[in-house]
């Protein structure tokens with residue numbers, strides 16, 4: 001026994017606590033992603049859990065203070081490269097507000113189409129990983145394969161596979177290619193048919209049901225108290241979708257509905273994004289009908305645009321819930337402060353709460369059902 | 380270098396507020412101010428009068444500045460009477476020219492009637508030129524007992540700007556590496572490589 | 575020398591040297607065969623370090639399917655792995671863990687640096703928490719540039735690694 005320990009290191013007390021074991025899940029672990037979860041277990045049951053994020057903390061907010069409003073775009077989309085349109089959305093809305101730019105009508109529709117396509121791309125990746133976390137290999141292969149269809153569409157639109165940098169303050173970077181609308185419509189129709197089949201292979205699967213139903217139940221008042229957002233919130237029975245509640249761009253012209261489930265368990269949380277994808281297909285089809293057939297898609301900004309002493313907080317509904325950008329300007333070409341408030345980071349607080357009393361084997365099912373992307377949470 | 384800029388911000392804000400405050404205690408409902416938001420601001424002014432300043436009222440957004448001694452009391456009122464039930468983000472802003480660190484809580488609500496509103500509650504604390512996070516005067520009362528959801532946000536704010544939140548159950552490190560011994564990185568005097 | 579060892583008194587020494595002796599004996603004739611076996615069973619460790627992991631995941635999707643080339647999806651314990659694909663940015667918090675993972679893996683082991691971040695720091699060259707490339711942490715065999723590299727690029731990088739292993743001396 002060492003008589004004197006270095007400061008900061010504690011030996012656990014002997015006695016009743018002796019049977020409690022501490023387990024490090026991650027950062028090298030198939031069930032954790034880019035983060036570490038420190039769990040204390042008693043037998044097979046989790047006594048307490050302490051998430052330890054920060055393995056991908058890259059200081060985006062500090063970097064944003066050194067770049068001007070346009071050169072900030074590429075690095076601000078990196079936290080979620082597979083949902084890059086949606087993370088740039090609030091930034092562009094915010095910069096447009098402080099610079100006083102009005103976006104052309106056609107650009108607004110193009111933005112909506114791109115952001116809905118990107119939401120599906122994100123959700124499919126998430127679903128693929130959720131499948132493989134639960135040992136369901138087919139559910140990795142199907143979404144990962146279908147995802148490529150939509151990636152093709154976005155590649156046509158923007159030229160890059162995942163890092164599009166397609167949204168810029170003042171509109172979108174370039175117009176849609178000439179035959180995009182037909183191709184998009186065809187792909188979306190096929191895609192919708194495809195994802196409807198997920199119901200029979202994944203969501204009605206008795207193994208999945210037995211692993212996710214009634215695990216990690218988040219009740220409605222707790223969901224509010226913990227400030228959860230996105231699919232986690234809607235699975236707990238609260239109808240909150242920013243596309244409806246605070247419609248930005250042209251979402252108030254499009255008809256769609258929000259999906260709400262009551263049960264609040266992992267099954268409901270995993271089902272909401274899938275229902276949202278079906279809704280996204282509707283939105284895209286609707287937007288393709290209503291889009292003005294011609295017109296400009298971008299208001300060109302001056303080089304090094306400057307804003308006055310203003311601040312703005314804009315938020316949109318991303319694949320992981322509400323995503324806000326708080327931009328403070330002080331009259332320089334660079335923002336004074338950019339704060340990215342992301343859904344993943346807000347949902348992280350639910351994890352210790354949900355895992356308490358759960359079996360260790362259910363940890364991946366609960367953890368990944370939070371729709372959590374560690375890179376985004378760390379920024 | 381950027382000395383005058385934040386001062387100007389302050390001046391602008393003051394102008395706004397004085398316009399609102401001088402005429403009467405209650406903000407008049409003028410054409411360019413949205414009605415619903417003005418009502419919320421008036422409810423706050425009714426109750427707390429001198430203790431808070433309305434900085435701006437825009438569509439769906441209100442910003443309120445309060446002194447740090449009153450923040451818990453005002454937050455309780457906002458939570459219980461105005462139905463703002465969660466915090467979306469907690470932002471620390473370093474303002475070296477005024478020797479202050481501003482902390483802004485963006486409060487939202489899941490109540491259907493006001494779910495499109497964001498109330499920004501800002502407060503200020505002293506800024507030490509040589510920070511010693513956790514042991515210096517850069518302190519604020521924690522809002523964790525009022526809004527449970529600020530827990531991780533306040534931890535992040537502590538490590539990024541060195542603002543210690545009193546009564547917060549664990550002010551441990553969250554995102555930065557364990558061996559971080561430099562200044563808190565989001566302070567303006569922390570310079571990144573090559574800039 | 576061999577003759578001295580093959581007597582009962584020197585049995586322990588013989589066993590301890592057996593590895594060296596075998597390597598010497600079979601290097602020439604069997605080296606090719608052993609390397610051939612290695613290149614078709616590269617097992618990457620499941621360690622994700624940043625956003626390039628999205629494209630790493632896409633590389634095992636049906637369209638790209640790296641398994642065709644003998645590089646198996648990242649699953650399994652690190653004790654059975656022989657390839658580290660560093661998927662992007664290495665932060666100061668992750669670097670010691672990455673080295674720990676590398677040190678725990680059995681020999682022989684190979685490293686692919688995937689993405690601009692893993693090569694030079696990439697987009698995050700001036701960030702306070704990001705290492706400028708992983709050369710200071712791990713010995714890299716193949717660099718795969720891109721931000722993120724397309725799955726095809728990653729597959730090409732893997733095939734380059736296989737070419738390299740073919741020409742290596744067995745250890």
Ligand code: SF4
Pocket residue numbers: 078081624625626661662663688689690691692696697720721722723
């Ligand atoms: S190279 Fe690009 S995609 Fe890869 S980790 Fe770095 S920023 Fe992310």
